[in-house]
Amino acid sequence: MDYQKLEIVMRKLALEAGDKIMEIYNSDDFEVKTKSDSSPVTEADEAADALISAGLRDAFPDVALVTEEQAATHSESAMSFLIVDPLDGTKEFVNRRGDFTVNIGWVEDGVPVRGVVYAPARDRMFYTRADGSSVEEFGPFDKDTVGEVHDIRVAQADNSALRIVASKSHRDQATDDYLAKYTAADTKSAGSSLKFCLVATGEADIYPRIGRTMEWDTAAGHAVVNGAGGKVVRFDTHEPLTYGKEDFANPFFIVASPTVDLKPA
Known part of the structure; x- marks a missing residue:
């Protein structure tokens, strides 16, 4: 996998999908359907999925792709694959609570090694750089130019609190x-x-x-x-x-x- 290309493509597709999701989120009304597992799905899930899937297949035509909204991809058996949840937190979206994200990941030999998580209603975006380190980028976001980026690290936890x-x-x-x-x-x-x-x-x-x-x-x-x-x-x-x-x-x-x-x- 070309990690530099992957970083650029995942980041841009997440932002594009976020724009599409917010366009629907801010509309007066949107349809909510129920999937076979009783979970909700909206036109925002489907539109974001179509956009991201097309972009990933164009950029990485020979790489396996698994996406929540396309059941045909759930038969993939590769240990290295791209994996997408175009709108994670559909219940939050439907209830207009804002805590929903666009998720695009790259799994290599069974381990998630690269990914982007974009919360368009919260203006927060987190992703892995080409070198594997994780960052948060701060808006306003430009699809073609990376803005202010800060490295992120987990805390040294105090188990007493x-x-x-x-x-x-x-x-x-x-x-x-x-x-x-x-x-x-x-x-x-x-x-x-x-x-x-x-x-x-x-x-x-x-x-x-x-x-x-x-x-x-x-x-x-x-x-x-x-x-x-x-x-x-x-x-x-x-x-x-x-x-x-x-x-x-x-x-x-x-x-x-x-x-x-x-x-x-």
Whole structure:
């Protein structure tokens, strides 16, 4: 993979998709349909998916592509592939809460190594550079010219007072029971893969997910966390979360600074 080209293409496509999403988000009304798994999908999901898929296939015609909105791509069996969630956090979009993102990731030998997470309603964009390091770029954003960019790193966590981020739409008793094992300095909720990015920037120390997710939900944010020095591990074994599974479904997982004690008393 040409990482320099990948950085440019992913960043630009994320911004273009974000513009399309916001055009629909700011309209008076938009249609919400229900997929076979009972999750919502909107014309914004579909428009962003078409734009990103076309751009990636044009730039990388020989690379496998998996995208949430195209079931035909879910039969891919490669261990290295591009993976897209064109609108992560559709419930946040439908409810006009703003915590939705465009996710584009590159998985290499089962590991997410490059990615972009763009939250157009929040004017926040996080991505990995060609060298694998993670940054946040600050707006206003120009599609052809990179603006002000700051390196991001996970925090040195204080286990006596952790800053916790949890799902806004999928908080449950199992998550609360796990978090109760920690002493929290602060607990916040966020939608979509923004939770990964809050750990990557050091704004939070840990994000546990005890619930169903798919690889396209997590790959881009996982790459950003990796590039910021963090870790994403299985909830049960604390082994690294891997990609390219047959059904693209993730086990439960934890996103954290390496200094967080994952086995609290």
